[in-house]
Amino acid sequence: MPSRPHPAFDVYAQNCPTRMVLNRIGDKWALLILDCLRDGSARFSVIRRKIGGISQKVLSQVLKNLERDGLVLRTVHATVPVAVEYSLTSLGETLTQAVASLTHWAEQHMEEVQEAQLRYDGKRIDG
Amino acid sequence: MPSRPHPAFDVYAQNCPTRMVLNRIGDKWALLILDCLRDGSARFSVIRRKIGGISQKVLSQVLKNLERDGLVLRTVHATVPVAVEYSLTSLGETLTQAVASLTHWAEQHMEEVQEAQLRYDGKRIDG
DNA sequence: GAAACTAGGTTTCAATACGAAACCTGGTCT
DNA sequence: AGACCAGGTTTCGTATTGAAACCTAGTTTC
Numbered sequence: 001m002p003s004r005p006h007p008a009f010d011v012y013a014q015n016c017p018t019r020m021v022l023n024r025i026g027d028k029w030a031l032l033i034l035d036c037l038r039d040g041s042a043r044f045s046v047i048r049r050k051i052g053g054i055s056q057k058v059l060s061q062v063l064k065n066l067e068r069d070g071l072v073l074r075t076v077h078a079t080v081p082v083a084v085e086y087s088l089t090s091l092g093e094t095l096t097q098a099v100a101s102l103t104h105w106a107e108q109h110m111e112e113v114q115e116a117q118l119r120y121d122g123k124r125i126d127g
Numbered sequence: 128m129p130s131r132p133h134p135a136f137d138v139y140a141q142n143c144p145t146r147m148v149l150n151r152i153g154d155k156w157a158l159l160i161l162d163c164l165r166d167g168s169a170r171f172s173v174i175r176r177k178i179g180g181i182s183q184k185v186l187s188q189v190l191k192n193l194e195r196d197g198l199v200l201r202t203v204h205a206t207v208p209v210a211v212e213y214s215l216t217s218l219g220e221t222l223t224q225a226v227a228s229l230t231h232w233a234e235q236h237m238e239e240v241q242e243a244q245l246r247y248d249g250k251r252i253d254g
Numbered sequence: 255g256a257a258a259c260t261a262g263g264t265t266t267c268a269a270t271a272c273g274a275a276a277c278c279t280g281g282t283c284t
Numbered sequence: 285a286g287a288c289c290a291g292g293t294t295t296c297g298t299a300t301t302g303a304a305a306c307c308t309a310g311t312t313t314c
Contacts, residue, residue, distance in 0.1 A: 009233070009234040009237045010234070011159065011230050011233050011234055012159065012163075012177055012178055012179060013179050014179030014180035015179075017237055017240075017241065018233040018234050018237050019155075019180075019233075021233040021236075021237060021240055022155050022158065022159070022229070022230060022233045023155050025229060025232070025233070026153060026154060026155040026157075026158045026229065027153060027154075027155075028146075028149050028150050028153040028154075030153075031149065031153045032138065032139065032149070035138075036139075050139055051139055052139060052140050052141030052142075053141035053146075067247065068243065068244055068247040068248075069240045069243055069244060070239060070240055070242070070243020070244070070246075070247075071240075071243075091236060091239050091240075091243070094232070094236065095229075095232055097228065098225055098228030098229045098232055099229075101224065101225030101228065102149070102152060102153065102222075102225045102226075102229065103138050103149060105152070105221070105222055105225055106136070106138050106145040106146075106148040106149045106152070107136040107137070107138055107145050109148075109218060109221065110136045110144055110145050110148060112197060112218050113144075113148055113196045113197055113198075113218070114144065115197070116195065116196055116197020116198075116218070117195055117196060117197070119197075120194065120195040120197075121195075
């Protein structure tokens, strides 16, 4: 049964807890953050600088949620000033392939998407 | 160059158009809809019933965006009453594997996530 | 001939999430 | 004392969301 690995959970069901998880990982910022941590740990401000346009608030919020869900590990180093290091847990690493596929898809197929958009918008303007 | 397939696009850059695309496909509803169309075309109300909790407004909105981006094909059949059929384009089909990986991940690892949440919440309450 | 039902939406409006900017903490350097 | 760093949190105005109602156009039911 390849498409129904666990009979108790169904992401199509409105009240299934998997919905919350999908909500977490099916998010622009979460995908970028997880992808960012794919090749090792990174500190808060490094992630912030790497992901253009993310605000501190959103970054800390999403990281906190990912930590709660067991995908990301937060390690505080008692240096001065304090350094906080984020990395993927082993659970988080099971997601990296899927996450990378999605983010890479955008880069690989951008031109086709842009052509489709032009076609769509043209149709609407011309009538 | 496996991790940088197209030098012109970088999903980490704030103003890169890939960001808009990631915003589209990195979305709870879009992922469910794309996954829903994975094994064939479906009509509006069929999708609506299959995905518990989605509203008509959101469904039509997301479908419209996916159509504009060339991922989904909308076909109107002049029957009575009119039947509208949605299906994946060939571009959309290149995404199915990644999408399925994400949605299935949630079903497969839900228990580990729940354990992590309990651990996290317990830590905060106890100490 | 008028309710009621179908499919496929759109509109409305209140609630929620979001993002930019400011602020905070606690320590160092000048 | 004043400025700076890391790693956040708070504030507040705006954008997005979702539930519910409505719409169009045709069909069957009474």
